[in-house]
Amino acid sequence: MAEYKVNEVLGVIMNRRSTRKFNDHPVTEEQLAAIVEAGRYAPTGGNSQSVHFVVMINAEVREKLRVLVQNAFLHMELSDDMYSSLKNSIRLSREGNYAFDYHAPILIVVSNRRGYPNAIADSACALQNMMLEAESLGVGSCWINQLHWLDEDPDIRAYLEPLGIGEDETICGALALGNYDTKQEVKPRTGMKVDYVR
Numbered sequence: 001m002a003e004y005k006v007n008e009v010l011g012v013i014m015n016r017r018s019t020r021k022f023n024d025h026p027v028t029e030e031q032l033a034a035i036v037e038a039g040r041y042a043p044t045g046g047n048s049q050s051v052h053f054v055v056m057i058n059a060e061v062r063e064k065l066r067v068l069v070q071n072a073f074l075h076m077e078l079s080d081d082m083y084s085s086l087k088n089s090i091r092l093s094r095e096g097n098y099a100f101d102y103h104a105p106i107l108i109v110v111s112n113r114r115g116y117p118n119a120i121a122d123s124a125c126a127l128q129n130m131m132l133e134a135e136s137l138g139v140g141s142c143w144i145n146q147l148h149w150l151d152e153d154p155d156i157r158a159y160l161e162p163l164g165i166g167e168d169e170t171i172c173g174a175l176a177l178g179n180y181d182t183k184q185e186v187k188p189r190t191g192m193k194v195d196y197v198r
Contacts, residue, residue, distance in 0.1 A: 019140025020102045022178035038133035042125035045118030054109040054164040070098040100146040104176030111169040123172035140180030
């Protein structure tokens with residue numbers, strides 16, 4: 001395989017790690033605006049530009065959402081063949097004080113048109129763009145899937161729709177944002193198989 005030079009973009013990609021512990025130092029308005037703008041410039045299928053961001057800064061709004069999420073998982077049954085992160089959400093909810101967003105000071109909920117075939121792919125591109133811009137600014141981030149898993153929960157829908165999520169939209173993911181307490185150590189990647197066909 002040919003050698004490659006680590007440029008600024010690749011450096012940001014290689015150094016980004018998920019943040020699950022945030023400090024009290026606030027993300028600035030300028031940082032937040034740049035992160036959201038990076039999401040807005042993500043590619044979309046057929047240039048649909050139908051990704052929708054709801055940026056939750058209000059602490060009371062986020063806390064009420066945490067309670068609703070914990071309650072939703074609390075009433076789910078565990079099964080052996082269940083996805084491990086989903087199992088973990090149910091177990092932690094049963095223990096109480098489950099913070100699906102790790103108490104991040106900002107949560108960006110990402111939705112898209114229901115029934116649109118590229119909804120998840122387009123939203124994923126936007127989430128990745130925002131994570132990379134956050135990393136470039138020294139802001140911690142973590143992709144959050146719990147709201148996607150709970151997209152059809154009536155209590156969560158009833159709470160989120162007045163905040164901006166449309167009835168015709170599906171929640172594709174979310175992004176926890178804040179300044180990290182401690183930056184995770186960057187270790188070389190050893191997974192993800194690559195085959196070159198020449």
